[in-house]
Amino acid sequence: MASNVDIRGPLPHLSESEGALLSLVEDDSQDAVALSDKEALILELYRKSGELELEKEFLSQEPGSYSGEDVEAQLAVAERELLEARATHTVRRKAINTILMADPILKAVHLKANSPPEREYRALLKLINRRDILSLVHENLAAAHDLTLKNLSDMEVENMELIEKNRALTQELLGLARQQDAWKEGLEDTGLAAQLEGLEKDRRKVQARWEIMQNIASAIVVGSGVNWAENADLRALVLDEED
Incomplete structure (x- = not known):
């Protein structure tokens, strides 16, 4: 599968080096991997099996009878148990996915030049390279974003200090104006x-x-x-x- 990176024109918030990196991961129709009917069926069945496992986790939670004065507390406990079951299922599925992806990724990364031309592994290697480049660009953008937020925070603090200083100067000016007119008011x-x-x-x-x-x-x-x-x-x- 091709990535969804689409670069249209210059991006002013990116540095020249970051723009060059992104240009390397633009979509290329030649890199698209067409799944066979069997492969597509396997992926669809795997997705449905995950949904069925999640439903099974929910159904395995014994429904209790809620009565008495602590109904809301009992409902909160039941909701927490369902969330814990879903979290456990999600973690287990991610672990399984990681294990299933590890072998083809390793084969794609360590693919030798003289090895048989397995199109899936070669296409996967290009996608892995794109992922790594995008991760690098994302890291740089995140650092730039953090720096921008810090500069904005510093400017807001400086602006507040200037406002406070301006308020103090205004009060001082009003005091001087009152002092200037005070001698006239004191004339007997x-x-x-x-x-x-x-x-x-x-x-x-x-x-x-x-x-x-x-x-x-x-x-x-x-x-x-x-x-x-x-x-x-x-x-x-x-x-x-x-x-």
Whole structure:
């Protein structure tokens, strides 16, 4: 049987060496092994025998009569026993499969060049090589995935630290702003406080008029066609560098 590897175009998450390895295990129709009717029948019977054994394991568990106050506990015990029976069956089947596969794999791996051309063993050897290459690529990708997760975790920790630092700086800034306005609130002379408030309003009006005049002057300079970028004073006026 051919593997199911299908490489369509470049894979950016793979290194050049990993891509080269994967190119070696692409599907090749010439490597496909066609099973005979007898071989297919044997595999189907083997699969059905496994299903029958599993059903037998389940049926061998004696059904109990559940009554009383601990019905849920009894059901939990029965469920655990069924799971244990299935696990035992699975382990036994895997052991049998491993034993059955060991001999043809060894023959395929140690196949000599001058030995009779047994197509099954030669086809199996190609599939074994593909499996080993895919295992190597999978191991490399798993290591890269772990490294990516570690970097992501480090960045998340760093981001949390920056958020906490930003929160502390914000609190410090708010504290400084409150301190700046605290002396005004502490003035007992209402006349002086009113005078300061009036001066602040006048300052805002003057600043607003200045900004309007500056914007007009900037527009005139830009619209005049003068190369204002080469002149420091004109550049400061247009770009408002002082702000």
